Amino acid sequence: MIAPELSLVLVGFGHVGRRLVRLLTEVADRLDFEWRVVGVATRHHGTVLNPAGVDVERAAALVEANQSLDRLDPEPGERSGLDLLRQASSLLADDAAEGRLVCVESTVLDIERGEPAITHVRAALEAQMHVVTVNKGPAAFAYDELESLADAVDRVFFFEGAVMDGVPVFNLVRETMPAVRVEGFRGVINTTSNFILSALERGQSFDLAVREMQGRGIAEADPSLDIDGWDAAAKTAALVNVLMGGRITPHDVARTGIAGVRTADLREAIAHGRRVRLVASAGRRGAELIARVEPEMLAPGDPLAELADTENALYLRTDLLGEVGIVQRESTLTQTAYAVLSDLSRISLRLRDWTGR
Ligand SMILES: NC(=O)c1ccc[n+]([C@@H]2O[C@H](COP(=O)([O-])OP(=O)(O)OC[C@H]3O[C@@H](n4cnc5c(N)ncnc54)[C@H](OP(=O)(O)O)[C@@H]3O)[C@@H](O)[C@H]2O)c1
Known part of the structure; x- marks a missing residue:
């Protein structure tokens, strides 16, 4: 059976985002999907977009040294998380159409309105991307709207890590x-x-x-x-x-x-x-x-x-x-990162069902 390859766009690359890429590397031989990161957006540490794949260990090291990700970008430029999502979906249009482009949203929680996470999730779904988020904002403020949108565009909106990390709560029920x-x-x-x-x-x-x-x-x-x-x-x-x-x-x-x-x-x-x-x-x-x-x-x-x-x-x-x-x-960052891993695995299962592989 051929493992689907997921192209990941990480919006937010803090504790959870960095633990995620390391966890995916550590347990690569146990995954039922292949993956590469094609874009990363942060608020204060720049962005990188590279359809050929981002060197995630270098990216994590740059952020941990408080340096900008821009230096990893073949065509660096000022962009927001929203810009990155739009550019990624246009550069990787085939991946998006085949349901292999995934936005992993891990920006910080805004308790007033759940933004900018809700805007990121909405934009990603509208651009034919699946969405996995650990941010509580989208499900706490806009679950109905985002779930309906995901259904309408035939993509998924998953958020297992929003409550109790990787222990299944939403997926269990x-x-x-x-x-x-x-x-x-x-x-x-x-x-x-x-x-x-x-x-x-x-x-x-x-x-x-x-x-x-x-x-x-x-x-x-x-x-x-x-x-x-x-x-x-x-x-x-x-x-x-x-x-x-x-x-x-x-x-x-x-x-x-x-x-x-x-x-x-x-x-x-x-x-x-x-x-x-x-x-x-x-x-x-x-x-x-x-x-x-x-x-x-x-x-x-x-x-x-x-x-x-x-x-x-x-x-x-x-x-x-x-x-x-x-x-x-x-409850450590590994459990939170595992929540994203488990949601990615569910996307991979869905892709196998689609393609009948
Ligand atoms: N840590 C946990 O144990 C845990 C557990 C479950 C769920 N969560 C949830 O996971 C999310 C991330 O947590 P974390 O611990 O990784 O937070 P964090 O270390 O503060 O990282 C947040 C990341 O989001 C980026 N960011 C913030 N606003 C952005 C924007 N508008 N556009 C693009 N990037 C933006 C930050 O960039 P800069 O660093 O450059 O500002 C940083 O890379 C939060 O919603 C949290 O509630 C965390």
């Missing part, structure tokens, strides 16, 4: 739970805040815990998005929209972050066998969808109470399967 209705969910889905709460319990400082998460590339570029509950609210909105048919944005999620949680509160909770965790939840009240993110005092025996450091878990309430739990014991 959409691929393996036909006819099941998700009535609600409850989970700990923001790694940085869970790590901070665990550090405070150990008597460590809030600031040190934030720096540790920044050092590992896990905290959001602006860590207040994690601390104030916005990241969890964006994930909650994405889950509600995709799994429960909602039409909400992160601004519709009732939200309290962890800034007000004091070490004394955590110690007091532990003294009574309890734990405080930042819990994201959603449910239906009649026709209404209720979603919230807030620190909760959890009773002993609550599975969310056991989650420490970088552990995450999500419990879905379903009508046909009862409660289904997904637990992630480790």
Whole structure:
């Protein structure tokens, strides 16, 4: 069987983008597709477009040395991510027409409107590219529109890495739970805040815990998005929209972050066998969808109470399967990059189905 070759246009080449290209190289012999990167866009580190293939290790090294990618470009020029997508789709028109051109979107989360990620996803789909994103913005703010557009142009809009990294959440439900209705969910889905709460319990400082998460590339570029509950609210909105048919944005999620949680509160909770965790939840009240993110005092025996450091878990309430739990014991950049890998693999499967190879 011939493995399809995917041409990747990376919009965003930060922690996740760089870990992705290295992971794809490390496990190349296990992949069911071939790949090459044909373009990379950043905001402050230039862009490169080369249909013959970009040297990704050199590109990663340049960004890590805070230098510009322009020097790798055969015809360097000032371009935005949007410009790069348009130029790539015109230079690689055959790949686009054959469904082998893929936009991998990993720009930073903008909690006001989900931009520029939504514009990137829309433009890529309109240019006949498949889209894989780890950004929560598109599914949290514009899922319906983008999914309909993807259907209309016969391309895919995948975002497994937007919630709980590479552990399948969206794909699990959409691929393996036909006819099941998700009535609600409850989970700990923001790694940085869970790590901070665990550090405070150990008597460590809030600031040190934030720096540790920044050092590992896990905290959001602006860590207040994690601390104030916005990241969890964006994930909650994405889950509600995709799994429960909602039409909400992160601004519709009732939200309290962890800034007000004091070490004394955590110690007091532990003294009574309890734990405080930042819990994201959603449910239906009649026709209404209720979603919230807030620190909760959890009773002993609550599975969310056991989650420490970088552990995450999500419990879905379903009508046909009862409660289904997904637990992630480790959350590193490898797991996030794996989410993209798994979405690329699904595109490759689809290409095989198309061509009957
Ligand atoms: N890190 C994680 O553990 C994790 C886990 C799950 C999901 N995510 C999501 O993945 C995304 C990326 O995370 P990250 O950790 O890789 O962030 P990051 O290290 O800050 O990288 C973001 C990248 O996007 C680029 N960028 C920003 N705005 C752009 C624009 N308008 N056009 C083109 N490029 C732009 C940045 O360029 P410059 O550096 O030149 O500014 C950088 O290359 C975020 O949406 C995050 O929420 C991250």
